[in-house]
Amino acid sequence: MSNKQQVYDELLYCWESSPDEHLAYTRLLNHVFEQPKSNLKHIPFASFRRVVAAPMMDDETLLNLVFHLVNRGRLLEVHYELIEDDNCYEITLEELGEAEQSGWLAHPETGEIVPSYKEQVFMYFKCSSYLSSLSGEGAR
Amino acid sequence: MLTLADVERMKNHPNTKSCIIEYETDVTGKPQPYSDFVTRINDELDAVVSKLEQARDYYNKQSEDFLTNFICGLLQQKSINATHGDYSSGETDLKITHGPYEWIGEAKWWEQDENAFEGMRQLSERYSCGSNNGKSNGGILLYNRTGNAADKLERLQSLYMSKGAEFSNIKVSSDNKCSLSFNTEHHHSASGLPYSVRHKLINLYHVPTDKSARNRK
Secondary structure (H helix, E strand, C coil), X not given: CCCHHHHHXXXXXXXXXXXXXXXXXXXXXXXXXXXXXXXXXXXXXXXXXXXXXXXXXXXXXXXXXXXXXXXXXXXXXXXXXXEECCEEEEEXXXXXXXXXXXXXXXXXXXXXXXXXXXXXXXXXXXXXHHHHHHCCCXXX | CEEHHHHHHHCCCCCCHHHHHHHHHHHHCCCXXXXXXXXXXXXXXXXXXXXXXXXXXXXXXXXXXXXXXXXXHXXXXXXXXXXXXXXXXXXXXXXXXXXXXXXXXXXXXCCCHXXXXXXXXXHHHHHCCCCCCCCCEEXXXXXXXXXXXXHHHHHHHHXXXXXXXXCCCCEEEECCCCCCEEEEEEECCCCCCEEEEEEEEEECCCCCCCHHHHHHC
């Protein structure tokens, strides 16, 4: 089983040839490892821009860095929520899969069709149980 | 805030296409169609090679392993499951997997044409199995530090056309996306099935003759 330092070093290794991304990724890793996991239960994408402190970095480069933590690092998970006025409704992957097939999303409470659902469903990130275990905080 | 619509748009962006597709495959268990995977990998390799070529004065002094490891690292940055030295009946230079699919690349410094053919033999007779369930494509990466790359590549294509005895039923075709690449297809010696290889020349020639270079001599 890997320890935190091993995971940190392994994940950073492939960024060595890209100095700007390496710095940003280091900041992301430090953030997810050092923050109490209770602070990592609902991370909107915009938060990562503050973490990397790179205002000129485009969204695509930033998203690629964040997804690296998801795909390769398994440190974060992706979640989805429907935001309607001030209310948030968690949308599962299964519901999204059905919506993709049918072309429409049923409101999780009312069952009514959500118009233009792709503009109203937002992605956010959450620490994984793997990250929690690396940090010694156990699965939450 | 990132909407699903934003993510869908980013799926077409070269910086985010792979990380999103790899994520979707991971959560759904459904890989993208094999031909799309091959196209995506070739596009990503072209982008990586472009970075190598931008600093060819540095990279043309490096070993094959160094260069291939560099390529591997840049692919990994995009969440592509690329490895250098992974085992497949031998240590592969570059192996990329996506779900059940596999793409293997063999890299060589192209000092003479025999290097290219040796790479092709290793790829098609040692590392690949050539089965048609997502393992029917591979690549040869030819690191080149001598000039006249286009002429060399044209000559190599002609030489491959005469290699039918060695690579059964070989066909050679140009690559519409890149003039320093070409494609071959032959009947894989193990499976007997068509095996497609993209041969890509990486141009690391750097012999400037400008005033600054002359003054340095």
